[in-house]
Amino acid sequence: MTELSERQKVILTLVIHEYIQTAAPVGSQNLVARYKLDMSSATVRHELAALTERGFLRQPHTSAGRIPTEEGYRYFVSRLIRASDLPDMTRRTISHQFYQMRHDVEQWVRLAASVLAHQSRAASLVTPPHPEKARIKHLELISTRGRQVLMVLVLIGGEIRQQILILDEPVSQEQLSQCADRLTQLFQAQESDAIRARQPQLSGLDVDVVNHVMSVLTETDAAVSGEVYLDGLTNVLAEPEFTGSEEARRALRILDERSLLQDLVSRTALSTTHGGVQVLIGGEGTWDELRQWSLVVGSYGLPGLATGSLGVLGPMRMSYGRAISTIRFLSGLLSDLVAETMLDESTPNSGEVN
Amino acid sequence: MTELSERQKVILTLVIHEYIQTAAPVGSQNLVARYKLDMSSATVRHELAALTERGFLRQPHTSAGRIPTEEGYRYFVSRLIRASDLPDMTRRTISHQFYQMRHDVEQWVRLAASVLAHQSRAASLVTPPHPEKARIKHLELISTRGRQVLMVLVLIGGEIRQQILILDEPVSQEQLSQCADRLTQLFQAQESDAIRARQPQLSGLDVDVVNHVMSVLTETDAAVSGEVYLDGLTNVLAEPEFTGSEEARRALRILDERSLLQDLVSRTALSTTHGGVQVLIGGEGTWDELRQWSLVVGSYGLPGLATGSLGVLGPMRMSYGRAISTIRFLSGLLSDLVAETMLDESTPNSGEVN
DNA sequence: TTTTAGCACTCTCGGGTCGAGAGTGCTAAA
DNA sequence: TTTAGCACTCTCGACCCGAGAGTGCTAAAA
Numbered sequence: 001m002t003e004l005s006e007r008q009k010v011i012l013t014l015v016i017h018e019y020i021q022t023a024a025p026v027g028s029q030n031l032v033a034r035y036k037l038d039m040s041s042a043t044v045r046h047e048l049a050a051l052t053e054r055g056f057l058r059q060p061h062t063s064a065g066r067i068p069t070e071e072g073y074r075y076f077v078s079r080l081i082r083a084s085d086l087p088d089m090t091r092r093t094i095s096h097q098f099y100q101m102r103h104d105v106e107q108w109v110r111l112a113a114s115v116l117a118h119q120s121r122a123a124s125l126v127t128p129p130h131p132e133k134a135r136i137k138h139l140e141l142i143s144t145r146g147r148q149v150l151m152v153l154v155l156i157g158g159e160i161r162q163q164i165l166i167l168d169e170p171v172s173q174e175q176l177s178q179c180a181d182r183l184t185q186l187f188q189a190q191e192s193d194a195i196r197a198r199q200p201q202l203s204g205l206d207v208d209v210v211n212h213v214m215s216v217l218t219e220t221d222a223a224v225s226g227e228v229y230l231d232g233l234t235n236v237l238a239e240p241e242f243t244g245s246e247e248a249r250r251a252l253r254i255l256d257e258r259s260l261l262q263d264l265v266s267r268t269a270l271s272t273t274h275g276g277v278q279v280l281i282g283g284e285g286t287w288d289e290l291r292q293w294s295l296v297v298g299s300y301g302l303p304g305l306a307t308g309s310l311g312v313l314g315p316m317r318m319s320y321g322r323a324i325s326t327i328r329f330l331s332g333l334l335s336d337l338v339a340e341t342m343l344d345e346s347t348p349n350s351g352e353v354n
Numbered sequence: 355m356t357e358l359s360e361r362q363k364v365i366l367t368l369v370i371h372e373y374i375q376t377a378a379p380v381g382s383q384n385l386v387a388r389y390k391l392d393m394s395s396a397t398v399r400h401e402l403a404a405l406t407e408r409g410f411l412r413q414p415h416t417s418a419g420r421i422p423t424e425e426g427y428r429y430f431v432s433r434l435i436r437a438s439d440l441p442d443m444t445r446r447t448i449s450h451q452f453y454q455m456r457h458d459v460e461q462w463v464r465l466a467a468s469v470l471a472h473q474s475r476a477a478s479l480v481t482p483p484h485p486e487k488a489r490i491k492h493l494e495l496i497s498t499r500g501r502q503v504l505m506v507l508v509l510i511g512g513e514i515r516q517q518i519l520i521l522d523e524p525v526s527q528e529q530l531s532q533c534a535d536r537l538t539q540l541f542q543a544q545e546s547d548a549i550r551a552r553q554p555q556l557s558g559l560d561v562d563v564v565n566h567v568m569s570v571l572t573e574t575d576a577a578v579s580g581e582v583y584l585d586g587l588t589n590v591l592a593e594p595e596f597t598g599s600e601e602a603r604r605a606l607r608i609l610d611e612r613s614l615l616q617d618l619v620s621r622t623a624l625s626t627t628h629g630g631v632q633v634l635i636g637g638e639g640t641w642d643e644l645r646q647w648s649l650v651v652g653s654y655g656l657p658g659l660a661t662g663s664l665g666v667l668g669p670m671r672m673s674y675g676r677a678i679s680t681i682r683f684l685s686g687l688l689s690d691l692v693a694e695t696m697l698d699e700s701t702p703n704s705g706e707v708n
Numbered sequence: 709t710t711t712t713a714g715c716a717c718t719c720t721c722g723g724g725t726c727g728a729g730a731g732t733g734c735t736a737a738a
Numbered sequence: 739t740t741t742a743g744c745a746c747t748c749t750c751g752a753c754c755c756g757a758g759a760g761t762g763c764t765a766a767a768a
């Protein structure tokens with residue numbers, strides 16, 4: 001397979017661009033007229049035929065215009081798309097919004113989802129930052145009734161986990177507090193492995209509590225991500241390809257079933273990548289539910305410390321450029337925020353910063 | 355306006371029943387055939403004409419069958435519907451599921467939404483139990499860096515609030531812990547008014563912290579409900595009235611915009627009620643977005659202590675009987691769970707219970 | 709007075725036909 | 739290699755039409 005000619009690249013780009021806007025098959029004359037091409041429609045037809053031959057375009061029926069195939073999109077995303085950054089103004093506005101809520105992790109994530117949905121005009125998904133290995137920052141035990149105790153576990157990064165434990169016998173709040181302090185001291189900034197190693201040295205109440213701590217930690221470690229925050233569902237229903245309720249329902253099903261989503265977002269071996277951002281087009285042949293969809297995914301955070309993902313889910317005919325650049329921008333922004341939170345807390349009281 | 359005759363009531367009920375199942379205008383002959391009525395179609399036609407005259411039915415066009423009007427649904431719900439409880443088996447299964455996760459409030463709520471959506475075959479919304487007046491169970495202060503402190507507030511009922519505070523000057527973890535203990539002692543089980551009364555007696559660090567505590571409490575008090583948990587969106591998109599994407603989008607918009615939802619759920623002055631459960635049909639003329647929708651809402655919990663709402667949102671042509679009975683059942687179940695959690699915690703260490 | 713059979717009438721819905729329009733591929737000339 | 743010309747194909751919307759379902763009215767039966 002030889003390289004496409006420059007002209008073919010231009011034409012493929014234009015077809016995709018046009019199709020993304022109009023959602024209708026694009027024909028040769030139309031193309032020439034709209035983009036004031038310096039050649040005749042017949043020439044364009046030649047090239048269209050060639051691109052069709054190569055599998056990058058197809059015709060819904062003979063004597064209709066062309067629409068891009070999955071292959072076409074893939075080639076476009078991996079070779080032709082030019083990195084376009086968001087306008088300075090928007091970047092600044094968005095940064096400012098994040099700055100205002102830099103203290104509340106949940107707020108970032110919501111905001112990120114909202115911005116992403118708005119900019120890409122599709123559905124967005126964002127997972128909160130998730131520590132690679134959960135590390136304890138603080139442990140608290142609060143007596144509720146008799147043998148029932150509320151355990152609150154603050155993790156480094158600000159995540160809070162709670163669990164109710166039922167002890168073998170009632171224990172006073174004083175004892176509980178002491179136990180909590182003791183264990184906090186012992187395990188501060190430790191991850192599950194370190195705690196497991198020390199487990200044999202414990203006794204009495206501590207053992208019981210630590211068992212629960214361990215279960216929470218391993219559970220947290222195992223979970224690829226907590227909740228997934230969604231936004232912009234309506235954007236995606238507005239798309240013409242989903243007017244037939246058939247497709248619309250499948251769409252919603254995908255977003256409803258968190259299992260699939262998590263699979264999806266965590267899956268890293270996707271085919272087409274573009275500057276750290278991965279693009280999954282048309283389900284890549286294996287995800288049947290996504291046959292008509294594309295997913296653009298990026299990640300953020302500090303690898304090894306805490307990471308999260310953010311993605312855009314839209315019709316194959318989506319604006320990849322906008323999705324990619326928004327994800328890239330947000331990824332940087334969120335990474336900074338994570339760094340701020342995590343690094344500061346790992347080395348407590350490490351001094352003043354303006 | 356005279357009362358409807360018995361026969362008219364029967365026929366209205368049947369029309370609604372039939373229309374709910376088929377979503378198609380129902381005609382006289384069809385009705386006689388399907389329900390083996392002991393009269394001729396001509397007689398039924400007379401009654402249909404009368405019911406149409408009264409405004410309970412209408413024809414999409416002359417020479418089509420009848421479909422219920424909003425008035426028709428209202429009359430049906432308030433006068434004709436017969437309370438049908440869920441089958442014993444289902445009740446037991448559901449109770450069992452709730453029993454298994456009685457310790458985690460978020461889990462209940464999710465489960466309630468899931469059950470409600472499944473039983474009513476429509477979209478469900480459930481808010482977590484929300485204390486009338488937030489009362490503190492435990493306060494914790496955790497130093498993160500320099501002047502930055504993570505405040506964790508455990509409320510009675512198990513809700514956890516966190517906020518980052520920035521102090522005027524760095525304070526050691528010891529001092530923070532002492533302060534937290536002191537304030538926990540002082541304010542345990544108190545609500546915001548009581549705390550405000552004592553505020554003048556405080557000094558130093560405490561003042562700063564208590565200010566933030568107050569802001570969290572008043573914020574919590576003000577919020578009608580926290581997050582709203584949704585489920586069963588796909589159920590509702592499956593309905594034939596929403597195949598035209600126009601309506602489907604409006605549907606999603608409603609569920610997307612939390613503001614509207616909160617308004618809706620908190621609004622108690624709805625027209626048609628049925629055994630503690632309120633039914634809002636077709637937007638009641640004022641909610642334009644809900645013109646084609648109905649909402650069935652109930653509440654649960656302990657009035658004055660902690661309450662939450664649960665509702666079903668579906669097409670006007672929804673199975674009100676099922677929605678109402680499911681809501682009523684779940685409402686009882688959730689109320690019990692709330693009682694268990696709240697009452698126990700209000701009187702700590704009140705003894706053993708099997 | 710109420711119910712019912714009969715009947716003419718109305719309206720929707722699905723299928724079939726048809727012409728306009730858009731687009732193609734091919735051929736032959738520039 | 740590009741382009742003008744042309745015959746051909748396919749979709750889409752408009753239109754028509756008949757079948758079917760349902761109605762309201764009338765007059766007879768109960």
